[in-house]
Amino acid sequence: MGLVSVFAADKPQAHDMGKMWQASLARPALSVGSSFDPRGRLWLAKVESGYLFVSHSEDKGKTFGPAVKVNSVPEKIAADGENRPKIMVTPEGRVYVAYTSSLEIPFSGHIRFSRSTDGGTTFSEPLTVNDNREVISHRFEAMAVDSRGQVTLAWLDKRDQSAAQRHGQAYAGAAVYYAVSTDGGASFGANRKLADNSCECCRVAMAMDQGDVPVVFWRHVYGKNVRDHALVRLDGKSQPVRVSYDQWEVDACPHHGPAISIADDGAYHLVWFDNGPKLHGLFYASSADQGKTFSAPKAFGNFEAQAGHPHVLSFGKAVHVVWKEFDGQNLVIRGMSSADGGKSWSLPRQIATTAGASDHPLLVADGTQPYLSWNTAKEGFRLIGVAP
Numbered sequence: 171m172g173l174v175s176v177f178a179a180d181k182p183q184a185h186d187m188g189k190m191w192q193a194s195l196a197r198p199a200l201s202v203g204s205s206f207d208p209r210g211r212l213w214l215a216k217v218e219s220g221y222l223f224v225s226h227s228e229d230k231g232k233t234f235g236p237a238v239k240v241n242s243v244p245e246k247i248a249a250d251g252e253n254r255p256k257i258m259v260t261p262e263g264r265v266y267v268a269y270t271s272s273l274e275i276p277f278s279g280h281i282r283f284s285r286s287t288d289g290g291t292t293f294s295e296p297l298t299v300n301d302n303r304e305v306i307s308h309r310f311e312a313m314a315v316d317s318r319g320q321v322t323l324a325w326l327d328k329r330d331q332s333a334a335q336r337h338g339q340a341y342a343g344a345a346v347y348y349a350v351s352t353d354g355g356a357s358f359g360a361n362r363k364l365a366d367n368s369c370e371c372c373r374v375a376m377a378m379d380q381g382d383v384p385v386v387f388w389r390h391v392y393g394k395n396v397r398d399h400a401l402v403r404l405d406g407k408s409q410p411v412r413v414s415y416d417q418w419e420v421d422a423c424p425h426h427g428p429a430i431s432i433a434d435d436g437a438y439h440l441v442w443f444d445n446g447p448k449l450h451g452l453f454y455a456s457s458a459d460q461g462k463t464f465s466a467p468k469a470f471g472n473f474e475a476q477a478g479h480p481h482v483l484s485f486g487k488a489v490h491v492v493w494k495e496f497d498g499q500n501l502v503i504r505g506m507s508s509a510d511g512g513k514s515w516s517l518p519r520q521i522a523t524t525a526g527a528s529d530h531p532l533l534v535a536d537g538t539q540p541y542l543s544w545n546t547a548k549e550g551f552r553l554i555g556v557a558p
Contacts, residue, residue, distance in 0.1 A: 191276035199249035201529045202551060203267070204543040206536040207259035212553065213290070215257040215267050216545075220244025222255055222269055224290055230536070231553035240284050240293045246272040248279060248309065251530065252373040252425050256313040263289045266355055268299075268313045268323055277371070279309040281325050285355035294356075299349050301361045302329040307344060310427070312374040316382035321355050322404065324348040324374050324386045330366060343367045343391040346374065348384075348404065364402060365410050367391045373427030379403060379460065380436045387413070387430040387440060395421045399428055399442050401461050411461055414453065416444035426478060431533075433484035436460065437511055441480040441491055452477050452493055456512045470506060470518065471495065477504075483533035485540045487511050490556050492521065492531040492542055500524060503531050503542060507558045516558050524548050 199217035206212055212227040214234060221244060223237035241247075248270040249255060255269040265286040270279045281299040286292060300308040311325040327347040334341035346364040351357060369389035379385050383405045390400040390410070397418045402410040418424075428442035438457040444450060451473040455464045471477030475495040483490045489512045492505040503522045508515045524546040532543040533556065542554045 187276045194250065195246045195272055197250055198527070198547065199247070200527060200545050200547060201249045201251065201254035202543070202545045203255040203257040204532060204534055204553075205257050205259065206534055207263075208261045208537070210536045210538075212534075212536070213257050213259055213265065214551065215255040215269075216551075217247045217249040217255060217269075220246065222247055222267060222284075224257065224265065224267060224286075224293070226290060230541075231551065238286075238290060238293065240267055241282075241296050245282070248272050252371065252427055253310050254529070254532075256311065258313060258315050260315060260319050262319065264319060264354060265290045265293075266313065266315060266321055267293070268311050270309045270311060270325075271298075272309075273305050275305050277307050277309075278305050279307060281308050281311045281323060283321075283323065283355065283358070287354075297358070299323055299358050299361075300325070300327065300347070301349075302327070304329060304332055306332050307370065308347075310371065310373050312376035312386065314376045314378045314384045316378055316384075318382070319354045320382070321351040321358075322348060322376070322384045323358070324364065324376055324384070326368055326370060326374060326388075327361075327363075328370070330363070341367075342395070344370045346386065346388055348386070364404075365390065365400065368400075369397055369423055371423040371425050375428050375430045377430045377432045379432055385430065385432065385438065385461065387428050389424070389427060389442075393419075395419050397424060398444070399440075401430075401438075401440070403460060408461075413440060413455065413464055414442060414444060414467065416446035416449040416453070418444045418446040418450070420445075429481045431482045431484040431489070433489070433511065434486065435511070437484070439482050439484050439489050439512055440464070441482045441493075443478050443480065452480050454482070454491060454512065465512070468515075470515070471504070479530040481531050481533050483535060483540050485535050488540075488557075490533055490540050492533055492556065494528075494531060497523075501528050503544060505542070505556050507556070519558070521556060522552060522554055
């Protein structure tokens, strides 16, 4: 049971890619989105039978209220592996959700968004955020909301590759695009290209910096096919900077995106997976100067146990990291914590396990404590405290 998937870079193969795509869309939707609101209520975005349902819990996930349907017409909503629905709640009680709606052609999709202005009682009809409507890949969205309720979405987009192919030109990977809503999610502005030549199927990560500046972190294609990582602040003047130099050269998409959390003191905390010739496995690094420089990468996890899909959460001075491993029989979520902003770390510890299929781990916090949010086929949704 492997955790590290490497797929040909969205290229049709000799076998029937269409059948494989349809089979992937038919798999149970295990990947859920969750977040706490300022009142400490846990919100859950879950896909069932082509619909996105939103519910909330007053008792830390033990029980949930009635689930509200977001989309009135069923869609093939991505909720597997690297792509999960996203949900965030503002202090005013607005509920924002974003997701990828998969289309019929393999690896194609549209970025969708909906909001509730009545505390999750009803939701607006979802709108399509990508203004390029080709049946190509617009997928793997990330969402951030600033203190004014302004919404930023970033995603992987293949419109430039499509244009290059029409002109007989080569184009490596996809591109990172983003769009901003300045009216609380009622509409989005024009799509803007952030960078050419991103990896095709590794999730995009985003967090809000001090000063309400979104920061985007993704796997990028350097040179011919080196799949390292890049980061940029969406402040209108910063350029993407290279974060990792692991030199993983592969003509394929690892399906293994990074994660970022930004602390109250402005420090960036970053985690990722790479499989380079010398540096391979999971890595953590931080930046104290808004991404101008980064600490030396710290390796963690057991590479031989297929350690992968890390997530990170800063919580005051504390930093928490979780990831998946496989012990030969079960999928295991392990974690480690730092009490001093990432300078030193606890020993890895087991947090949860399952014998079946599962979501990738997600960290959330309620203002007083961090939690692992994890959905599994056997045990269902679980919320587990991760503080050591």
